[in-house]
Each structure stands twice: as structure tokens, then as C-alpha cells.
Amino acid sequence: MIRFDDVHKAFGANQVLRGVTLEVPQGTSMVIIGGSGTGKSVLLKSVLGLVTPDSGAITVGGKPAMAGDRDAFLARFGMLFQGAALFDSLPVWQNVAFRLLRGSLKRPKVEAREIAIEKLRRVGLTPDVADRFPAELSGGMQKRVGLARAIAAEPEIIFFDEPTTGLDPIMAGVINDLIREIVVEMGATAMTITHDMTSVRAIADRIAMLHGGKIRWTGPVTDMDASGDPYLDQFIHGRAEGPIEAVR
């Protein structure tokens, strides 16, 4: 289980997180929704030590995040970044097998390449993609390579940061289905950030809405439409009128 307990974070005068408290049960797919700039990415990055909270506590499996062996802690995670964040200088297979080519999870090069090709197949890419460079791939293919990299070391916890942003509806559907399949297949705990309500319904077991630096509403995705919360209602129906100011 991942637990956020009264987490605060400010960037200068901009108070982004104002006391976030949230539990993500093990094996659950939690989707975080909320307007742009409400701190959703900051929340994910706080777990991985990419952002240090000003106060509050984050625990993973009951232990403080980033405590103890940093490598061992991070080896439990996979992350798909919004822009895929593939390393331009490396061919696709080395991007996918990055963790398997160095550090505590290091494998022989041949084995790492085989695993990379298997993961590429898993996300619907053919082995001939393996030796190409990220710049030679379309946006959708880059996202799938990013997904393959996130699952290459079979992590317990996977983070997806806006996995369908910038993709056409069909490719977005493919990515959503892949994420759902992989999370179920691996039994992983997943946290996804998205604005895309189709993704929310495809991926989520539970959702949490972040607004004003706090969790405004959280519950099963099946309860989302009948939540009775005006903020959540406005957001999921994409209405300009409502308690959330359209111009922020």
C-alpha cells in the first residue's frame, strides 16, 4: 500500500500540495484526476524522491519512501512519463532494458536484449523496432516503448503520467487497454495521472480528485458518476460552469 499523510509542497510562493492524505491499496489501479497545475505529477514524483515534500509522510508498504537502500526501493517501481522520456542516444532495446544492463538487476547483454524484445512484443511492437532510435518512432510507438521500459523489470508498482496525452483516440484506446491488461496480469499497484475521462474509465479501480492542493473526492470508479460532489461532477463532464474556475 502507498500512503500519503498530510503531504505539503510549495514551489516558492506557489503552494501546490496543501495536505494530501490518500491511500492506494496494494494491487489497485488508482487514477488521480484534477485540473492542470493542481500538483498531480508532484504527488507521484514525491513518492520517487524526484520532489521532496515540505512536510507530511509518504510510506510504501508501511515503510517511509526513499528510506534505506535507494536502489532497492526504486527497483520496485516502473514509470511511464508523459513524453515517454526515452534516451535519445540509445536504441530502443537498450532503453527498454536500461535497468537490466546496469545496477543491481544487471543481466547478460543477450538476456537483457531478449527480455526487451519480449516486452516490446507485449506492448504490440515488432522486434525490428528494437534497433531503431527513439527519434525514428511515432509518438504512439514512443509511448509503447516507454510502457515496455516501465514493465521490463516487472515492478510491484507502476506510475503512469498522462499516458494518452497527445495520442489519437485509437492509439489512446490501445494504450489504455495495454495498461489495464498489464496491471491485471502483473498484479501490480498502479497510479495514473490523466485528464482523459475515457482513460479513467478504462484504467481505474479507484479514483481520487486533487483540487486546491487536497484530495477533494476519492472512491471506486463505479461511484464516480453518482458522487454528488459538484467539483467532481464539473470535472468529469467537462463543464465550464461550476465551482472550479475555468481560468486559473
Add this chain to the structure above:
Amino acid sequence: MGRLLGGIGARVLAVLAMVGRVSIYAGQVLRHLLTPPFYGREFLSALMNIGWLSLPVVGLTAVFTGGALALQIYAGGSRFDAAAVVPQIVAIGMVRELGPVLVGLMIAARVTSSIAAEIATMKVTEQIDALVTLSTHPMKYLTVPRVLAGLVTVPVLVGIGDVIGIFGGYQVAVRSLGFNSATYLQNTIDFLEPLDVISSLVKGAAFGVIATVMGCYFGMNSGRGAQGVGQATKSSVEAASVLILAANFVLTGVFFSA
């Protein structure tokens, strides 16, 4: 007046703060340089980029500078019957000063800018964050191999630049100014001392470290977007160039002030 002084004071404080941050960063580089893991593949790649691929620009810069230096010394020396000292002055000028400084500045232009732009782009596109999530320390993976490659390759480039610069002066002197080939070479060899060569190589090592540390520092600390990448690149070259010239002054004092 008060506002002007306040502005100057703020600027001075900002520069001092940056000096402090760069010093801390350099200290961190040194610490990571001495502790595992070490990424050999990235080191070899940096050796190629900083060393091998810089050879053409270093060679061309040195050969033209050596040739121009020979012409200038001959023309200037003729005014007081000192035209014969061309081989000695070209040799000492290239090895002690022009070789290391020009190679250092060429490396700042070519390598520092490239490192800063590459790392800044990696930061903007979240590749640095991705490295961290993949249990890889960006300092060890990106900075240490480049700084070590700068430390190793720039002295070699300076040595090659010195030789090519002297060769440029030799060609001009022998082909255009009527110097005897054997005498020119003998005068060059006789006049240079081991300390001249050592100072040249030490300067090269120092400039290599400065150029790569500045590129990495400004890349890692770049702002967002294309403007942030551009600003980081510009600042890195400015800082590296000024520091190289300052370090050259200090090292010249250390080697030759007595």
C-alpha cells in the same frame, strides 16, 4: 544612486551565489568520481565526442594561429633586427599560451555548449527524472564520464595543437620567409624546456575539467523549455570561457612567475 548601488550589489551577490553553487557541484563531481559505479560505455562515448571529434577544429585553429604568429613575429621583429627569433617565439608562444588557451576556448565552444544543450534537453524532456527512476544517479551517468573524458583528452588535444601550431609556423617560415628548415627545427627544439610542455599539458587538464563541469552544471540547472535550454547553453560557454582565461592567468603565474 542608491538604486544603482543596490543593483550592483544584487548582481555581485548573484555571481557569488553561483560561484558557491558551482563549487559545491564540483565537489560533488569529485566525490562521485571516486566512488562506484563507473559507467565505462558512457566514458568511451565521451572520449570520442570530446577528444576524437574535436581534432579537426583544434588542428585547423592551431595551424592557422601558428602560421599567423610566424608572420607577425617576423614582421614585428624586423623593426629591431630580431626577425631570426621566429622559431623560438612561435614555439614558446604556442606551447605556453596560445596552444592551451585556444584549444580550451575551442573546447568551450564545441564541447561545453554541446554538453549543456544535451543535458538541458534531457532535463526538459524528463529524461533526467527517468534516469533516477531507473536507479541511475545522473551525476554518475552523465557528469562523471564527461568530466573524466575532459581531464584525459584535452591535455592530449593541447599537445597535438602545440605540435600542429609549431608546424604551421614552420611552414610559413620555411616556405614564405626564407628560413632554413633544419635550423628552424633545431632552434625550436633547443629553445623549448620540459616545464613549457608540462605547463601546457597541466593547463589542458584544468581547461578540460572547467569546460566539462560548466557544461554539465548549466545543463543540469537549466530552466524550462527551449528558452531554458538556450540560456543554459549560452551561460555555460560564457562561464567556461571566462574561467579558462582566469585559470590560464593563475597557472601561468604558478609556473612562470619566479
